[in-house]
Amino acid sequence: MPVDATASFARCSGQRRLGAAALALACLAGGVSATNYSLWINGRNGGGAVGNHLDFTYWGSGTANAGVNKRSVNWDGYNRISSTNGGIRDALDCYCTGENWCYVAAHSAGDLQIGYALSLYGGTTREIRNAIPGAGGVCGSTGGTQTGWNIKWVAVAAGAAGGSELANIGSWAVSDPLTSDLKTATARALYDHNQTRSAWFYMYAGAKGALYSSTLPGQDDEVVAYHSAGGVSGSSGASYCNPRDWFCNDLTLGAGANEGGRSKWSFHTVWFRDDGESHDHYTRRTWSGIVSRLRADMETYAQ
Amino acid sequence: MRPPRVLRWVALLLAAAAALLAWQWWAGGAAPDATGGAPNAAGPDGGSAADGRSGTSPAASAPATREQQLALWQQRYMRAEQVYNSYRDATRHPPGSRPIAAHPDQARPFDPVAQDEPMRDASGRPVSGVRLRTTQEKVFLGGGESAKFTVAAFDASGRPLPLVVHRAGARSLPDSRALITIVHADVPFNDSGTAPDDEAGDGQYSARLNPGAQGFAAHAGTIRLLVDVTAGGEPGVVAFDVVYVPEVAAEWAGVREALEDGSLNFYLGVRVKTPGRYVVAGRVQDADGVPFALLQFNDTVEAGTAEFKLSLAGVLVHDKQPRFPLRLVDVEGFLLRPDTFPDRVMLPRLHGEVHVSRRYDAARFSNEEWRSEERTRYLAEYRRDVQQALAQLERLRQR
Numbered sequence: 001m002p003v004d005a006t007a008s009f010a011r012c013s014g015q016r017r018l019g020a021a022a023l024a025l026a027c028l029a030g031g032v033s034a035t036n037y038s039l040w041i042n043g044r045n046g047g048g049a050v051g052n053h054l055d056f057t058y059w060g061s062g063t064a065n066a067g068v069n070k071r072s073v074n075w076d077g078y079n080r081i082s083s084t085n086g087g088i089r090d091a092l093d094c095y096c097t098g099e100n101w102c103y104v105a106a107h108s109a110g111d112l113q114i115g116y117a118l119s120l121y122g123g124t125t126r127e128i129r130n131a132i133p134g135a136g137g138v139c140g141s142t143g144g145t146q147t148g149w150n151i152k153w154v155a156v157a158a159g160a161a162g163g164s165e166l167a168n169i170g171s172w173a174v175s176d177p178l179t180s181d182l183k184t185a186t187a188r189a190l191y192d193h194n195q196t197r198s199a200w201f202y203m204y205a206g207a208k209g210a211l212y213s214s215t216l217p218g219q220d221d222e223v224v225a226y227h228s229a230g231g232v233s234g235s236s237g238a239s240y241c242n243p244r245d246w247f248c249n250d251l252t253l254g255a256g257a258n259e260g261g262r263s264k265w266s267f268h269t270v271w272f273r274d275d276g277e278s279h280d281h282y283t284r285r286t287w288s289g290i291v292s293r294l295r296a297d298m299e300t301y302a303q
Numbered sequence: 304m305r306p307p308r309v310l311r312w313v314a315l316l317l318a319a320a321a322a323l324l325a326w327q328w329w330a331g332g333a334a335p336d337a338t339g340g341a342p343n344a345a346g347p348d349g350g351s352a353a354d355g356r357s358g359t360s361p362a363a364s365a366p367a368t369r370e371q372q373l374a375l376w377q378q379r380y381m382r383a384e385q386v387y388n389s390y391r392d393a394t395r396h397p398p399g400s401r402p403i404a405a406h407p408d409q410a411r412p413f414d415p416v417a418q419d420e421p422m423r424d425a426s427g428r429p430v431s432g433v434r435l436r437t438t439q440e441k442v443f444l445g446g447g448e449s450a451k452f453t454v455a456a457f458d459a460s461g462r463p464l465p466l467v468v469h470r471a472g473a474r475s476l477p478d479s480r481a482l483i484t485i486v487h488a489d490v491p492f493n494d495s496g497t498a499p500d501d502e503a504g505d506g507q508y509s510a511r512l513n514p515g516a517q518g519f520a521a522h523a524g525t526i527r528l529l530v531d532v533t534a535g536g537e538p539g540v541v542a543f544d545v546v547y548v549p550e551v552a553a554e555w556a557g558v559r560e561a562l563e564d565g566s567l568n569f570y571l572g573v574r575v576k577t578p579g580r581y582v583v584a585g586r587v588q589d590a591d592g593v594p595f596a597l598l599q600f601n602d603t604v605e606a607g608t609a610e611f612k613l614s615l616a617g618v619l620v621h622d623k624q625p626r627f628p629l630r631l632v633d634v635e636g637f638l639l640r641p642d643t644f645p646d647r648v649m650l651p652r653l654h655g656e657v658h659v660s661r662r663y664d665a666a667r668f669s670n671e672e673w674r675s676e677e678r679t680r681y682l683a684e685y686r687r688d689v690q691q692a693l694a695q696l697e698r699l700r701q702r
Contacts, residue, residue, distance in 0.1 A: 080478070082646030101684060120582060120639060123398055123601055123677075147677040150684065153386060165420065168542075169427050177478055177644070180525055183544055185416045189442035192584070194406040195599070198393045198681075200386060214421065214429050233408040235416045263407040267393075300375065301382060 034099035035131065036152070038067025038302045039091060043108025043160065044178055046077030047285065050087060051137030053094075059107075059295075060287035066295050067103055067302030071095060073110075074137075080177045081112050081190065087137060088113045089121055094139035096149040098128040103302035104154040107283065107291055108223065109178060111159030111201075112187060118199065119191035122148045148197055152302075155271070157204040157294040158221050158281045162228030162237060163187030165215050184228075184237045193233065194266035202271040202297075205229035205251060206279035206290030207242060218248055221274070221290055223281035226251040229290075231268030232258060242275045271297075373699050380692035387685035394681070397673040399599045400566075400616035402623065403586065406597045410586065412633055413654055415440045415451070422456065422532075422539035430537045432459050439543050443637070445649035446551040449513035451499045452543055454492065455506050456534035463506045464535040468492040473512055476525040476544070478644055483524075488517040490528055514547045523548045523645055552577040552638040552648040556608070558631065558658040565617035565669025569598070569631050569658060570610040577648065578606040583636035585613045585657065589625035596623070600636075611636065617669035627662040 040059060042048065047058035053071040056062040073091040075084045096102035106114050126146055129139035163184030181187060206221030206229065216225040218239035226232070226240040230251040240258055241248035249260035255269040264270070272293050279290040287295050396402065403410050415438035421429040433456060440451040456466040475486040492510040496503030499511045514526060530541040556572035571583065580603050587596040598613035613631070634653035640646050 080644040080646075082640075083642060083644045086642040120601070124580075146680075147675070150680070152684075152688070153382075168418075168420070169423055180476075180478070180544060185418070185439065185442050186544060186546070188408075189416070192406060192409055192599075194409065195398065197398060197677075198390050200389070235408060235414070236418045266405045266407070267389075301379060303379070 034101075036068050036101050036103065036303065037095040037131070038070040038103045038105060038298055039073050039095060040066065040070060041073045041088060041104065041106040041110030041113050042075065042077055043106075043110050043158070044077045044176075044182070046075060048072050048074035050074050050076055051133070051135060053091065053133055053137060057285060059283055059291070060285055064287055064295065065299045066287070067105065067298035070298075075113065077109065078176060078178055081109070081116050081181045083177075085113055085116050085121075088117050090136075090138050092117060092149045092151075093126050093129045094133055094137070095129075095131050096151060097126055097146055098130075098142060098144065098150075100131055101150040101152055103152050103298065105294055105298050105302075106154065106156045106159065107294075108158050108160045108281065109182065111156045111161040111228075112181065112190065114154055114156075115161045115193055115196070115201075116191050118151070118154075118197050119193065119195040122195070122197040124148070151197070151199040153200045153202060154196070155202040155204070155294055155297065156229075156231075157290045158206055158224050159201075159203055159229050159231065160224050161187060161193055162224070162232065164224050164228060165217065165237060166223060169215060185235065187228075188235050193231075193268075196265075196267045198267060201231060201265075201268045203229060203231045203268055204272040204290050204294050204297075205270060205274060206281060207274035207277045208280040208289075219245065219251070219274070219277075221279065221281040226273075230258075230270045230273070231264045233263045233265045238262065242273065242277075244275065369699060369702055373696070376692055376695045376699060380689070380696055383685065383688040383692045387682070387689050390681055390685055394678050395672045396619045396622075397614075397616055397675070399601070400614055400619050401597050401599075402619065403594045403597050409584065409597050410594050412584070412586075412635055413440075413652060415453075416442065422534055422537070422541075424538055425540050430534075430539055433457075433464060433535045433537055433539065434459065435532075435534065435539065435541060437541060437543070439545070441545060443546050443645075443647060443649050444514070445548045445637075445647075446651065447513075447515050448649065448651060449511050449516075450545055451509060451511050452490075452492075452528060452530075453507050453509045454530060454532065454541055455508070456532070458535065466494075466506060466508060467533045468494075468508045469531040469533065471510060471528060471530040473514075473517065473519075473526050473528045475519060475522045476527045478524045483522075486518045486522055488512075488519070490517075492530065512545070514545075515549055519547060520549050523550070546645050546647075548645050548648045550577070550648050552579075553581070553650055555651065555653065560658065560660055562663060562667060565667070565671070567615040567617075567620070567629070567660065567663070567668070569613040569615070569660075571600075571613065571634065571657075573604075573609050573611060573650075575604050575606050575609050577638055578604060580604075580639045580641070581611060581636060582639050582647075583611045583613065583634065583650075585634040585653075586632050587615055587625075588630045588632055590628055590630075591626060592630070593625075594632075595625050598631075616673065618672055620665065620668040621670045624665070627660065629660040630656050631658040631660070632656050 042058040048055040056072045075087045128142045128144040133139045167179045167182035207219040209220035209222035218241045219226045227237040240251035257263045282289045283291045417438045419436045422433040422435045436455045438453045456464040471490045473488050490510045492508040494508045500509040528543040532539050553573045553575045559570045583600040585598050588594050600611045636650040637647035
């Protein structure tokens, strides 16, 4: 997929290290490869071919506008976060090092993936790579290194970094190793969710859940409850709702504490809260559910 | 699930609620989606809170009119400015030396994980009117560590219910499709005041799992503890998971401090058996016992005698003005194993006071903000985004 020329020129125009004439020539010749990318990290069950960053099967049509230079960081959505996170880090190395910067969009267990990567590896030395992936999704090295990645911000729809009570009761296939990581106690103990290297997490929380309302506390999108989708801190889940739900603490908009006083994780802000109970968890491979709101905002903000 | 009010409050409010509901339906329309939770401009450390916005997201399709483009670029400018300001303010302190308020659920790392959920039967079906409150001391444990578990039962109104624990057992859980030897061990719960139970007859049953001593010494992976109970006359099952690794990667070997380059560094001595990346965290309290800082170490360490450096940045001391002497407390850490499961070999917890510092004059601490290539790179990029958005707004306004 060709790099978006508009984004490249905008990035080129922002460079100040070269003289003006040299800068213009370098940009025109493609010598300055500064580019913004939109990385999409899938959730449970996967769907796209691992290592093929142009395969948007999990999400929907590959021609949809989902942010500049979109790439799908496909992982199997089946195995443990720790054993599959290497693929996420490879993609971050590919597209988010050197002069290139990334907007990251994540769905469901993809929230755990990016959170785990930033918290435990976000301060490590990374090889600067050339954004040209091989068959396995690993890009070529340029020879340089840097600390951490270049992340503009992260946007998360139906985030499962707080776990899901459905995993606590084994609602999903028990042979699925990922389900163990999705237990609320385990997901919350997996890493320090506040350590994002000061990159913001914009949270999109859906509330069109009815099937498991007796299992998921407060509002839910049928898979994750608001405490997870809204980035509420703590070692366990709790019940959070919309303002019209009188007998339940509100999940507040923004980064401030929720009703009742419980904080969100640092650098987590509730950007979208489904007061109309219109958005469920599922992409249906058509950019549907709560992901539809995220996709629209990526189109707007990820330039 | 929405917890009901106490019955008498529900009765008193019914009439008013009915009238209000009738008014809502008459006013018409479903509640609009709420959007626009902008982050605090100054970040979670403090500063003014950004106003939340309500309304719909900017139009997803390309805006046609000048007004639409103005609105779009105004949104982009606001986000860019907030991102820049909050990053600048938060990274005044280095990532490994942060105000504890910026890590709200890390202040008391050794508090047990407490959950309050409907009791379920063996098929996973909820049991009406019965809730179980459980705690587990650890999720990840290693070597000779153990973990305490408790179970208590309550009705929907929060009143204690009689609970009987019939049997409880821990078993190793396959974490892949590979065949493993399944290990099983009985884990007796009691409410008789016998350790680990705190108080006899209080309705809370307690048990302790010690994997290394209970047959799991050769198992690295998930151990599931299943507890068969009867609560309020109904049968139920509780499940706890822990991730255990029997290996001992390093041993603690003392603490020293040093005031260096205007920062106070706590050096945790270790005898490292297994080289690799170690992730360590400790909390700092002031002389009054008030927590004010979280210190983190994350780096590769060679085998042999080594030190984990937990650095209290001088700028953080300047900002928080803690009363000396300071106390380093509640230290935890693990060897991080990349791209595998289990991904960590836990070091024994250092619970409570680990080290008390000397008293220092505040003037000896540096007030310099964190400087690094990473921070410089981010500030430059975020600043470019702000300038680009401003330039677009200016161009549109001049049309």
